[in-house]
Amino acid sequence: MSEPTATRSFDIDPLLARRSSPRAFSATDTLNQDLLGPAFEAARWAPSSGNSQPWSFVVGFRGDDTFGKIVESMATGNSVWAAHASAVVACVARMENEEGKALSHSVYDLGQAVAHFSVQATAEGLIVHQMAGFDSQALHASLGLDARHQVITLFAVGTPGDPADLPEKLREREALPRVRKPLAEVVTGSVSYA
Amino acid sequence: MSEPTATRSFDIDPLLARRSSPRAFSATDTLNQDLLGPAFEAARWAPSSGNSQPWSFVVGFRGDDTFGKIVESMATGNSVWAAHASAVVACVARMENEEGKALSHSVYDLGQAVAHFSVQATAEGLIVHQMAGFDSQALHASLGLDARHQVITLFAVGTPGDPADLPEKLREREALPRVRKPLAEVVTGSVSYA
Numbered sequence: 001m002s003e004p005t006a007t008r009s010f011d012i013d014p015l016l017a018r019r020s021s022p023r024a025f026s027a028t029d030t031l032n033q034d035l036l037g038p039a040f041e042a043a044r045w046a047p048s049s050g051n052s053q054p055w056s057f058v059v060g061f062r063g064d065d066t067f068g069k070i071v072e073s074m075a076t077g078n079s080v081w082a083a084h085a086s087a088v089v090a091c092v093a094r095m096e097n098e099e100g101k102a103l104s105h106s107v108y109d110l111g112q113a114v115a116h117f118s119v120q121a122t123a124e125g126l127i128v129h130q131m132a133g134f135d136s137q138a139l140h141a142s143l144g145l146d147a148r149h150q151v152i153t154l155f156a157v158g159t160p161g162d163p164a165d166l167p168e169k170l171r172e173r174e175a176l177p178r179v180r181k182p183l184a185e186v187v188t189g190s191v192s193y194a
Numbered sequence: 195m196s197e198p199t200a201t202r203s204f205d206i207d208p209l210l211a212r213r214s215s216p217r218a219f220s221a222t223d224t225l226n227q228d229l230l231g232p233a234f235e236a237a238r239w240a241p242s243s244g245n246s247q248p249w250s251f252v253v254g255f256r257g258d259d260t261f262g263k264i265v266e267s268m269a270t271g272n273s274v275w276a277a278h279a280s281a282v283v284a285c286v287a288r289m290e291n292e293e294g295k296a297l298s299h300s301v302y303d304l305g306q307a308v309a310h311f312s313v314q315a316t317a318e319g320l321i322v323h324q325m326a327g328f329d330s331q332a333l334h335a336s337l338g339l340d341a342r343h344q345v346i347t348l349f350a351v352g353t354p355g356d357p358a359d360l361p362e363k364l365r366e367r368e369a370l371p372r373v374r375k376p377l378a379e380v381v382t383g384s385v386s387y388a
Contacts, residue, residue, distance in 0.1 A: 008239075009235055010231035010235040012236045013209065013236070015209065015313075016236045037203065037377075038205060040380075040381045040387075042210045044374050044375070045210065045374060047215050049324075049326040051373070053374060056380045056382065057382070057383075059382070059384055060383055060384050064384050067384070108301045108302065108347065111303060111309070112306065112308065112309040115306040116210060116309060119207070119210060119310075119313060120210060132244075132299050152299070153302065179245070180247060181238070183234060183235065183238055186237075186247065186249060186250045189254055189283075189284075190227075190259075190260045192227070193234075
């Protein structure tokens with residue numbers, strides 16, 4: 001899979017360098033729980049505050065009920081491409097413990113777990129694209145979650161498809177160079193990056 | 195570096211498998227911005243909502259002013275081991291955009307960036323241990339951050355030390371097997387993991 005250009009000041013591990021968030025998913029390839037197993041295993045071993053592991057994941061495969069509920073909650077700008085993916089996943093944070101005490105770092109820790117999922121998925125030749133554009137409350141209801149949990153993000157996971165199959169605007173966006181703020185802007189203190 | 199036993203249902207990439215959060219840091223090895231460059235570069239290329247990149251990092255090296263400010267903000271249960279590390283880092287989330295609109299996924303995205311940092315650091319032979327136990331408001335003040343930013347976590351980064359140098363209670367904890375909830379408990383929907 002070719003990667004739109006990314007300018008780096010330091011070399012990074014190929015797994016991290018290869019990871020990106022494409023929108024062109026194969027609409028015919030399928031996944032199953034064994035094929036997703038290593039990526040969820042990686043998420044499982046992410047670090048968390050006090051080893052609270054405040055994350056959970058609700059998985060749907062293309063064509064099944066859970067898939068339909070998750071896609072239905074998406075903003076149309078997301079469902080237009082994500083509905084083609086082999087699987088979609090709702091990423092859930094536990095917001096309080098058994099005693100009703102707020103877990104302050106659940107959302108942060110969920111982000112770490114999904115990052116670990118994405119890195120392992122990349123190792124498996126899969127692509128992952130996360131989304132914040134969806135109706136979290138509607139999905140909370142349709143998935144039957146309790147008040148202690150919130151759906152924070154969704155992601156689509158599958159095998160790469162042909163960008164030519166995307167709507168024109170998304171096809172153009174897919175080919176743009178990848179960009180990030182310079183290191184000097186995001187890392188400060190006792191350092192002085194160029 | 196030996197790793198306390200971890201039971202896995204699926205094999206994961208060695209980089210992710212090797213990553214853990216030890217407390218025994220070398221108190222003599224030093225780091226500099228070039229040695230930390232690849233890990234920050236990895237953090238820089240993490241995904242974020244709308245590519246907002248709402249993260250920044252304030253770095254201190256053992257013995258300098260920034261290091262002192264960050265260690266001073268730590269709960270003593272953390273400073274007792276983290277003060278030996280070659281570097282400590284304050285992980286900062288931007289909570290609103292230029293127009294004062296809340297950035298809903300900053301904390302989640304910061305978690306992803308730190309996860310990417312940790313994976314790359316592991317590739318460099320470094321160890322990382324994150325902390326939520328610190329006085330975020332005091333550190334916000336001593337680092338001179340503005341109202342749009344919050345310090346969400348800290349981490350220590352360095353080279354492995356000798357667990358025998360840790361206080362007894364931490365030494366014992368360091369040798370315990372690593373544990374996580376079973377996959378079946380955290381991944382649901384159209385899957386049925388053992």
